[in-house]
Amino acid sequence: MMALDGKLARLRTYRNNIHRYHRLLKTRLSDLEREYIESRLSEEREALVRGEASRTAQGANVSWWTDRAEIGTRFCFEDSKSKELFALTCDRLGITCQDG
Numbered sequence: 001m002m003a004l005d006g007k008l009a010r011l012r013t014y015r016n017n018i019h020r021y022h023r024l025l026k027t028r029l030s031d032l033e034r035e036y037i038e039s040r041l042s043e044e045r046e047a048l049v050r051g052e053a054s055r056t057a058q059g060a061n062v063s064w065w066t067d068r069a070e071i072g073t074r075f076c077f078e079d080s081k082s083k084e085l086f087a088l089t090c091d092r093l094g095i096t097c098q099d100g
Helices: 002-025 031-060 080-093
Strands: 064-068 073-077
Touching: 002 031, 031 064, 031 073, 031 080, 073 080
Parallel strands: none
Antiparallel strands: 064 073
């Protein structure tokens, strides 16, 4: 139970950071500041998606892995049901997900 609480806390932290970076991007920033925040936002999104992939796979008791894609990262699951659930999670988070 303790490990699950830690994972959920990390996912919550990623979400909070993403929201904070979005708010910061709406403010007046130098080009350097904007570039840094956009970079951090990308890193937080990646961490959040990886955490959600892990949570999805763990809930279904299946393995998952990533592969390089032409654009972005391909998240792979042992079964199609986990893949579908992960795609729905990405949709809910506002993260573009495409099959293939």
